[in-house]
Amino acid sequence: MTILDNEDLPTLQREVQRLLGRCMLRLQQYERLIKAMVAHHRFSGPIHDLERSRVAQIDDTARKTLGTLVGDLLGSYVIADEIDPPEEKTTNSPENVNWFAMQMALVLSDAEFIRVESELRSMVLLRNNLVHHFIDQHDLWSSDGCRGAQDALVTAYSCIDRNFGQLRKWAEGMAEMRQVFSKLLQSEEFRDVFVNGIAPDGKVNWDASGIVSALRQAFGALVVDGWAPVAEAGKWIAKRYPEQLPAKYGCHSWRQVVHEAPVLELRHLEIGGQRTACYRVKESTANSR
Structure with a gap:
């Protein structure tokens, strides 16, 4: 039996590698999507230079870690009870300049917000464990350790995929709202009020x-x-x-x-x-x- 286990070990290790790679690819999809949501769910800037403000926010978001992104999303896009107006930048806007601020939000009940917050923060822990601690937690030089690692990776992928599906639904809703905002920004009525001051x-x-x-x-x-x-x-x-x-x-x-x-x-x-x-x-x- 020991000889058989040793012969199977390389195969088991390759399967661990495959499952870990699958998790990492899904995590990268998750991180890309959450970055897009953080970058686009709100922004502000002078009307005449909105594009530069938007690009600067995208660049800033691209450098953030998953933990920071989750912190940005909670209480800003994913919120409980009421939407707070985006006052952070409007209060510091220059005088005599047409300033535009936009914010989209997903409003949840208190209980639902607590559940979602727990899931989002658990994703950060899961990601960090897979990236930094996985080989410390599993003995990949034994058959039993590899099988345990496989089970853990199957469970991890299921969790990542479920959360990614939820995030994708939020992103789809956000995309629909962005289309509405885009039509508004291009309308003559918007230009008259916000660009021309009429x-x-x-x-x-x-x-x-x-x-x-x-x-x-x-x-x-x-x-x-x-x-x-x-x-x-x-x-x-x-x-x-x-x-x-x-x-x-x-x-x-x-x-x-x-x-x-x-x-x-x-x-x-x-x-x-x-x-x-x-x-x-x-x-x-x-x-x-």
């Missing part, structure tokens, strides 16, 4: 409007002795942001836009012997940028 009733939030943002940029490019010509700013904007026109904001001219915007100051100056409408960004708002 409410459905036509009222303009001048401090965070698209046209004032363009005027700020034009001012930085054209300023001389603290002032920039309004007409030249209009030409500068027309080349770069042709959709940003005074008429879109209910104004007849660029001078009217500058006059209406509280963050801008209008003054007529003598330039080349001609009376010229000029503007500047008010100091209090310029310092807050």
